[in-house]
Amino acid sequence: MTTLYENAFRTGSRIEGKWNGRVYIVERQLGAGANGLVMLVSRGRSQYALKAGFETIDHQSEINVLKTLSGGETSFRHYLVDVDDFVYQGKTIPFSVLRYIDGATLSTFLQKNGPDWIFVIGTKLLKKLTELHGAGFVFGDLKLENMLISGYGDVELIDFGGVTPKGNSIKQLTEVYDRGYWGMGSRVAEESYDLFAFAILILNALDKQNRFASYRNSLPQNRNKDDLLEMIRGNPHARTVSLFLTKALTGEISSSREAFRLWKSLIVQSRGRSGLHPVRTPWLKVSLAASLLLFGITVYRYLLY
Numbered sequence: 199m200t201t202l203y204e205n206a207f208r209t210g211s212r213i214e215g216k217w218n219g220r221v222y223i224v225e226r227q228l229g230a231g232a233n234g235l236v237m238l239v240s241r242g243r244s245q246y247a248l249k250a251g252f253e254t255i256d257h258q259s260e261i262n263v264l265k266t267l268s269g270g271e272t273s274f275r276h277y278l279v280d281v282d283d284f285v286y287q288g289k290t291i292p293f294s295v296l297r298y299i300d301g302a303t304l305s306t307f308l309q310k311n312g313p314d315w316i317f318v319i320g321t322k323l324l325k326k327l328t329e330l331h332g333a334g335f336v337f338g339d340l341k342l343e344n345m346l347i348s349g350y351g352d353v354e355l356i357d358f359g360g361v362t363p364k365g366n367s368i369k370q371l372t373e374v375y376d377r378g379y380w381g382m383g384s385r386v387a388e389e390s391y392d393l394f395a396f397a398i399l400i401l402n403a404l405d406k407q408n409r410f411a412s413y414r415n416s417l418p419q420n421r422n423k424d425d426l427l428e429m430i431r432g433n434p435h436a437r438t439v440s441l442f443l444t445k446a447l448t449g450e451i452s453s454s455r456e457a458f459r460l461w462k463s464l465i466v467q468s469r470g471r472s473g474l475h476p477v478r479t480p481w482l483k484v485s486l487a488a489s490l491l492l493f494g495i496t497v498y499r500y501l502l503y
């Protein structure tokens with residue numbers, strides 16, 4: 199199956215939708231996940247991400263969620279651009295076309311621009327979660343790999359395959375981000391499920407020792423709440439938001455609105471105490487001066503209004 203897909207979506211291929219008739223030209227592969235191939239394609243002067251799903255059911259459920267979100271009034275509006283089938287050598291391949299996000303992973307972005315950007319990015323990610331939760335969904339599989347950062351710390355979620363209506367069972371998860379894995383809550387789609395994963399994501403992004411890697415596939419008795427709280431205490435970059443992280447991990451924040459307010463207030467407080475850059479680290483070199491200036495402007499724009 200993989201070979202068929204790789205042949206069908208080779209660079210330069212012309213993909214014509216069977217039903218809508220739109221034509222896309224494949225520029226390059228962006229990624230290959232468990233659920234499909236993702237290609238950068240162009241149509242006229244516009245670029246898009248075209249996703250061809252191997253598993254029709256998973257692909258369909260992602261499309262259904264995206265159709266709902268794309269039709270709403272949130273920042274997910276028009277994220278889904280087209281849904282169609284491509285017939286290649288007699289085989290029908292379903293595909294969807296999404297807004298292309300020209301971004302970097304959070305870890306790459308922080309390495310390049312400095313760890314203080316986590317505060318801006320966290321704010322924007324919480325804003326996204328608030329929108330998604332407001333629409334009645336929980337993201338489910340929130341993790342570093344499922345978001346891209348572009349421009350001045352703009353956050354975009356990708357891979358909506360795990361998005362679950364509130365109250366249902368979480369359908370896609372990644373062990374270390376899952377509160378059930380740590381024995382710290384159920385796998386029911388609640389806002390607090392995403393907030394737990396959000397806290398792990400922040401800790402993971404700031405953890406230069408990559409401690410979470412050692413917990414993958416570990417025995418249940420070898421992972422617990424104390425390990426996570428110790429990770430917060432032991433990470434100087436997380437100091438500003440340690441209260442937030444502790445509460446999110448222990449289920450003391452039940453809604454993303456509440457989370458957004460607490461996150462913002464901790465950053466504003468810390469800024470009041472010590473200027474724009476509450477965490478000083480050796481990562482911040484002179485070469486980062488320009489990005490710090492942008493960081494300051496972005497903090498001003500997004501946190502203080």
Ligand SMILES: Nc1ncnc2c1ncn2[C@@H]1O[C@H](COP(=O)(O)OP(=O)(O)OP(=O)(O)O)[C@@H](O)[C@H]1O
Pocket residue numbers: 228229230231232233234235236247296297298299300343344356357358359
């Ligand atoms: N809209 C987009 N814009 C830019 N790149 C994207 C976009 N969507 C996906 N990608 C790229 O393609 C990769 C795979 O995408 P995605 O995670 O959605 O696929 P998947 O088949 O559902 O994978 P997984 O196995 O993680 O579930 C991503 O890591 C990202 O690099």
